[in-house]
Amino acid sequence: MGLNIGYLGPEATFTDYAARQLFKEAKRIPFVSIPECMDAASAGEIDAAIVPLENSIEGSVNITIDYLVHETDLQIVGEAVVSIRQHLLVHRDNIKNWKEAELICSHPHALAQCHKFLHRKFKGIPLEYMSSTAAAAKHVRNHPEQNIAAIANSLAAEEYGLVFAEQNVHDYSYNHTVFAVLAKEGHDIYMAPTEESKISLMITLPSDRAGALHQVLSAFSWRKLNLSKIESRPMKTGLGKYFFIIDINLKMDDVLIPGAIAELEALGCTVKLLGSYSSHKI
Numbered sequence: 001m002g003l004n005i006g007y008l009g010p011e012a013t014f015t016d017y018a019a020r021q022l023f024k025e026a027k028r029i030p031f032v033s034i035p036e037c038m039d040a041a042s043a044g045e046i047d048a049a050i051v052p053l054e055n056s057i058e059g060s061v062n063i064t065i066d067y068l069v070h071e072t073d074l075q076i077v078g079e080a081v082v083s084i085r086q087h088l089l090v091h092r093d094n095i096k097n098w099k100e101a102e103l104i105c106s107h108p109h110a111l112a113q114c115h116k117f118l119h120r121k122f123k124g125i126p127l128e129y130m131s132s133t134a135a136a137a138k139h140v141r142n143h144p145e146q147n148i149a150a151i152a153n154s155l156a157a158e159e160y161g162l163v164f165a166e167q168n169v170h171d172y173s174y175n176h177t178v179f180a181v182l183a184k185e186g187h188d189i190y191m192a193p194t195e196e197s198k199i200s201l202m203i204t205l206p207s208d209r210a211g212a213l214h215q216v217l218s219a220f221s222w223r224k225l226n227l228s229k230i231e232s233r234p235m236k237t238g239l240g241k242y243f244f245i246i247d248i249n250l251k252m253d254d255v256l257i258p259g260a261i262a263e264l265e266a267l268g269c270t271v272k273l274l275g276s277y278s279s280h281k282i
């Protein structure tokens, strides 16, 4: 039986693109929000959820990290790094007067990736946040009577029959988003191994101890474990209470990583393995 893969819909989002590339044979199931998609994976309604995790211009997708840590028991089983090209799309009826567009809509992350472009060309024009870039494209398709534009990808232009008013409107040419593939613990999803392996840990420090973060980092450094990311997010239990997400560029082994985890636990930290997986460039 084939895999059922959930993604942030509707069709032709960047998440959909990642799903199409990673799981060519799978049945793709759209969800209107990231939490709904993750809930479906937790409930076993789909085999895995693909969700955006981090963008090179805008940073982390907080809803994904927070929901992963606070609300679900899902594990990261893979990641995909996708090149993101944002375009300004309009209904063909409005192609002649797109410069006078009265509203620009898209996903908040996509609008933020094009902030300088919007500031230059559409100063004072309202922005409308939508649940995804493709939802914005669909909205523009459905309202030809309004002179509005969407920021979305070329897949969405094709899917919703829109035309390019301007291409590549993201502010920095290096624009990449990392998507995580999430599945229930013990639910094996085959993903071909790649050259790049990663381990993601969630670490909570013992409360109010001087040098605790330094001790955590030294548990990795003396083992020569190369960290590729350290990020803090609120515990949501009080001001100043944060947990850390740490990524290590390594395959899980029987000695080094378990040793580091044991050392952190001996220091009074709580450590949770979020996943040990391969990174795919697509």
Ligand SMILES: O=C(O)C(=O)C[C@]1(C(=O)O)C=C[C@@H](O)C=C1
Residues within 6 Å of the ligand: 008, 012, 013, 014, 015, 016, 052, 055, 061, 084, 107, 109, 110, 131, 132, 133, 134, 177
């Ligand atoms: O709206 C989409 O197309 C999405 O897949 C979401 C999302 C995101 O949340 O970051 C994914 C990639 C881009 O960075 C912009 C938007």
